[in-house]
Amino acid sequence: MPITEPSEDQGATVLSFPIGRGATRRWWPWALAGGVLALIAVIMAVVLFSPALALKTVKVDGTKLASETAVQAALKPLQGKSLTQISQSQVQDLLANLPQVQSVSIEARPPSTLLVHIVERLPVAVLKNGSKYILVDPKGTQLGSTSNPAAAKLPLIDGGTAAIGQATFSAMTAVLASLPAAVRAQLQSAAAKSPDAVELTLLNGKKVVWGDASEMALKSEVLQTLLKNPPKAEPGKPEPAPVNVYDVSSPRHPVTR
CATH class of the missing domain: 3.10.20.310 (membrane protein fhac)
Structure with missing residues (x-):
């Protein structure tokens, strides 16, 4: 059988698979997003390290x-x-x-x-430590020292740094922290025989019997009222009886004497 050579017109057939528009649409958003992220990364690097x-x-x-x-x-x-x-x-x-x-x-x-x-931190007292006077907050944090305790306008606590952390010290500083600054400025000193027996001394020498740490907000309010409103003279007497002690240990029934 004779073999027929393929003619030039019958050359090898090449199959082509055109890329559809749908495929192009699928990848270009990803390319755009990648470019945006790269730009953001460059901007952030410039901002962070500029x-x-x-x-x-x-x-x-x-x-x-x-x-x-x-x-x-x-x-x-x-x-x-x-x-x-x-x-x-x-x-x-x-x-x-x-x-x-x-x-x-x-x-x-x-x-x-x-x-x-x-x-x-807020100082609430001046702690006498030998010949030094240390400003302390309610927790006993030492905030600095002063050579003139009166200028600090804070009550004095005796006992030195050894007192910090003791129950009586914590009771006194808790009471002082409950008072507004205007009342603390009127105090000369604070003392306590026990955590339930806190006493304050005013600059004028008068005493405040505070008692324990209960109802401190109410006690503070009552003490402020008593200090702002001195007693009036009783009927038939020209002058009111002098007050030397403000007892707010039972704040619902305060006593002055």
Whole structure:
């Protein structure tokens, strides 16, 4: 049988599979999303690590007991860091060794300033420790010292630092913490023979029998009322009887004598 050679017109057939429009539509959103994510990553990297946002200035407010010099020294490790990389917890940790600092909040002020708001612990008494006078908060945290206890306008507690942590000390500071600052400023000293027998002495020498730690908010309110409203003269007497003791140990039935 004769073999017939294929003609040029009968060359090898090549099959082609055209890409449909549907497939193109399926992949281009993914490509677009990838491009957007890459752009965001670049922008974030620039923002996070840009030297233009490096910390240069720290401004501090809220300090009365803590030294601003000590605060600035404690925050020195933050210098040169990008503002976007500084967190409130970092600042709090750096200030942890300053006993006066209770809490902090921060504000970034681009391009290079960090504002640190400090909330300090509240002193409620001056603790006499030998010849020194130490400001203490209700927990006995030592917040600083003063050479002029009268200028602190806080009641005096005797007993030295050995008293911190004792039940009587905790009772006294709890009572003092329950009083408004205006009343604390009128107190000369605080003492307690036991946790249930707290007594306060006013600057004018008059006494306040407080008693135990129960109903402290009510006792505080009653004491304020008694101090603001001195007794009136009884009928037939030209002057009221002098008050030397304010007894609020039973706040619903206070006694003056």
